Amino acid sequence: MNASAVKPALIALDWGTTSLRAYLLGADGLALDSRASSAGLMNLPAGGFDQTFEEVCGAWLDAHPQLPVIAAGMVGSAQGWVEAPYVDTPAGVDALVAGIVTVKAARGTTVRVVPGVLERGVLPNVMRGEETQIFGALASEPALAGKEGALIGLPGTHAKWAFVANERIERFYTFMTGETFGALRDHTILGRTMHPSATHDEAAFLRGVDTARDAGHPGVLATIFSTRTLGLTGQLTAEQQADYLSGLLIGHELRGLNEVLGRDQSSLAGRTLRLIGSDALCERYRAALARFGCQDARTVAHATERGLYRIAAQAGLVPAPHAPARAT
Amino acid sequence: MNASAVKPALIALDWGTTSLRAYLLGADGLALDSRASSAGLMNLPAGGFDQTFEEVCGAWLDAHPQLPVIAAGMVGSAQGWVEAPYVDTPAGVDALVAGIVTVKAARGTTVRVVPGVLERGVLPNVMRGEETQIFGALASEPALAGKEGALIGLPGTHAKWAFVANERIERFYTFMTGETFGALRDHTILGRTMHPSATHDEAAFLRGVDTARDAGHPGVLATIFSTRTLGLTGQLTAEQQADYLSGLLIGHELRGLNEVLGRDQSSLAGRTLRLIGSDALCERYRAALARFGCQDARTVAHATERGLYRIAAQAGLVPAPHAPARAT
Numbered sequence: 094m095n096a097s098a099v100k101p102a103l104i105a106l107d108w109g110t111t112s113l114r115a116y117l118l119g120a121d122g123l124a125l126d127s128r129a130s131s132a133g134l135m136n137l138p139a140g141g142f143d144q145t146f147e148e149v150c151g152a153w154l155d156a157h158p159q160l161p162v163i164a165a166g167m168v169g170s171a172q173g174w175v176e177a178p179y180v181d182t183p184a185g186v187d188a189l190v191a192g193i194v195t196v197k198a199a200r201g202t203t204v205r206v207v208p209g210v211l212e213r214g215v216l217p218n219v220m221r222g223e224e225t226q227i228f229g230a231l232a233s234e235p236a237l238a239g240k241e242g243a244l245i246g247l248p249g250t251h252a253k254w255a256f257v258a259n260e261r262i263e264r265f266y267t268f269m270t271g272e273t274f275g276a277l278r279d280h281t282i283l284g285r286t287m288h289p290s291a292t293h294d295e296a297a298f299l300r301g302v303d304t305a306r307d308a309g310h311p312g313v314l315a316t317i318f319s320t321r322t323l324g325l326t327g328q329l330t331a332e333q334q335a336d337y338l339s340g341l342l343i344g345h346e347l348r349g350l351n352e353v354l355g356r357d358q359s360s361l362a363g364r365t366l367r368l369i370g371s372d373a374l375c376e377r378y379r380a381a382l383a384r385f386g387c388q389d390a391r392t393v394a395h396a397t398e399r400g401l402y403r404i405a406a407q408a409g410l411v412p413a414p415h416a417p418a419r420a421t
Numbered sequence: 422m423n424a425s426a427v428k429p430a431l432i433a434l435d436w437g438t439t440s441l442r443a444y445l446l447g448a449d450g451l452a453l454d455s456r457a458s459s460a461g462l463m464n465l466p467a468g469g470f471d472q473t474f475e476e477v478c479g480a481w482l483d484a485h486p487q488l489p490v491i492a493a494g495m496v497g498s499a500q501g502w503v504e505a506p507y508v509d510t511p512a513g514v515d516a517l518v519a520g521i522v523t524v525k526a527a528r529g530t531t532v533r534v535v536p537g538v539l540e541r542g543v544l545p546n547v548m549r550g551e552e553t554q555i556f557g558a559l560a561s562e563p564a565l566a567g568k569e570g571a572l573i574g575l576p577g578t579h580a581k582w583a584f585v586a587n588e589r590i591e592r593f594y595t596f597m598t599g600e601t602f603g604a605l606r607d608h609t610i611l612g613r614t615m616h617p618s619a620t621h622d623e624a625a626f627l628r629g630v631d632t633a634r635d636a637g638h639p640g641v642l643a644t645i646f647s648t649r650t651l652g653l654t655g656q657l658t659a660e661q662q663a664d665y666l667s668g669l670l671i672g673h674e675l676r677g678l679n680e681v682l683g684r685d686q687s688s689l690a691g692r693t694l695r696l697i698g699s700d701a702l703c704e705r706y707r708a709a710l711a712r713f714g715c716q717d718a719r720t721v722a723h724a725t726e727r728g729l730y731r732i733a734a735q736a737g738l739v740p741a742p743h744a745p746a747r748a749t
Binding site for chain 1: 543601637638639670
């Protein structure tokens with residue numbers, strides 16, 4: 094099938110705290126066009142959500158006024174365009190569709206906002222946007238949700254690890270790995286002995302992963318100090334320290350995840366899982382996962398667009414994809 | 422004995438990164454006078470160490486020009502007045518004395534700088550200043566170094582936990598608990614939902630301690646996110662969140678320490694230990710330690726002065742304390 098033959102079917106928005114990504118999707122669920130904006134919730138222009146929506150999607154809607162619009166992410170939070178209250182776990186696509194809240198843009202277009210997911214408990218967890226990416230990953234590889242269920246990781250500022258079974262998000266964890274790394278590097282003594290480096294030092298990174306993985310230390314609050322003391326004792330250069338710290342934190346995240354799996358007599362070793370995120374970060378996680386014996390952790394491409402399309406299809410806004418996916 | 426009858430015997434300095442505390446000590450090792458300055462290593466005046474030393478100690482030396490002067494802390498680091506290279510563990514007072522390095526102040530006074538302690542290994546650890554406080558604690562309560570050895574905690578920006586046996590620091594751990602708390606509160610999303618509170622919320626603090634202590638979570642990078650989600654779900658007020666996060670981090674520190682003890686078939690439960698630090702912070706640690714079954718964790722007063730005096734006595738600069746300690 095030729096891409097130019099596919100008609101626009103949906104405008105799909107991933108609208109988060111720091112950025113907005115907009116997709117013009119064809120009836121096969123794949124992007125015909127896309128736009129990115131830095132106008133996330135923390136950085137909206139004076140005209141707010143409406144102005145940003147018009148700037149990013151106005152031309153598409155001028156050309157195709159009847160296109161349905163769907164949005165996921167922090168745009169549905171209490172600080173968002175309209176609040177779409179969390180759906181409780183276990184949450185499937187049907188529950189997300191039932192939780193859609195609409196807002197009318199200035200030009201009259203109805204925007205449908207997908208809710209986030211909440212897991213209640215002693216340590217509650219929330220996600221907004223990742224639920225859509227997770228269902229996008231399942232859409233692109235249905236076999237993932239097999240007997241053992243799927244384990245999907247979304248590295249980032251607040252990394253998520255979700256367990257999916259029976260096409261529902263059963264439970265998930267949030268690790269503040271990325272944001273903690275930034276805070277430690279930029280606002281503690283650890284940053285003072287670091288020199289920036291243009292290249293990724295894989296050996297230093299894996300040294301951090303292995304240190305976190307191995308028993309014998311009293312936890313991450315203690316191991317991070319070794320970023321400094323390995324420098325003081327000439328075992329890490331100033332250029333290696335940031336990658337070492339990154340490896341430490343990702344290693345502690347995976348160690349914690351492995352402990353959770355262990356309670357179900359499972360383990361990262363030998364497990365199949367999928368990653369959603371930027372290529373560079375997923376590559377780091379893949380290298381770290383390999384140190385825990387996990388060799389099958391491919392990155393799922395286009396999870397956001399696929400997820401938004403799948404939810405829109407379930408909501409009856411667009412037809413189910415009518416052809417095998419185009420090569421991407 | 423009347424305090425006024427005790428003659429000055431020693432000027433003792435605790436000179437760290439952010440502050441300087443100076444003591445005029447009598448021959449019984451207790452303070453006749455003291456002064457505090459904000460001129461730590463990060464905040465020295467244009468005249469540097471010499472100007473600060475003169476401002477803080479000049480009057481004492483004018484009155485008693487022959488008084489010996491001893492200093493401990495970051496003043497002996499590579500960025501200090503003179504570098505006193507680390508002494509390796511196991512380190513006793515004799516090793517510290519052998520490692521003393523001198524520097525001559527502008528007025529001609531010789532200042533003796535106590536070295537820090539280094540524990541080599543996969544996760545090296547360093548201390549500067551705490552070694553002196555630890556020997557001060559042992560001086561004030563010799564029975565501490567009993568059969569099992571002493572366990573001494575020094576809460577703070579970089580909390581230390583030291584195992585002392587046979588009057589030597591055998592090994593120790595550093596937990597970046599205080600600095601991590603500040604970085605998370607001031608430079609991550611966790612701070613955004615916190616409101617400052619004038620009062621300490623003990624229930625929120627202990628809830629954090631208990632959450633960290635109990636199994637079932639995948640580690641501190643995950644539990645800290647609950648500071649936010651318990652707020653989102655109405656289970657923690659904005660005013661409680663900082664105390665909850667503080668309890669979480671201290672709880673994770675003690676959990677890690679407990680795991681280390683467990684490898685030696687020991688535990689915090691029922692253990693005797695001592696704390697050195699500010700009253701408010703030690704009180705928090707005592708409350709947290711009680712949740713781990715440790716009820717005997719008194720704060721050692723005047724550990725810094727006692728330690729500096731003890732090291733000076735071992736170096737022959739002052740006589741050994743010649744009388745039972747005065748009431749303090």
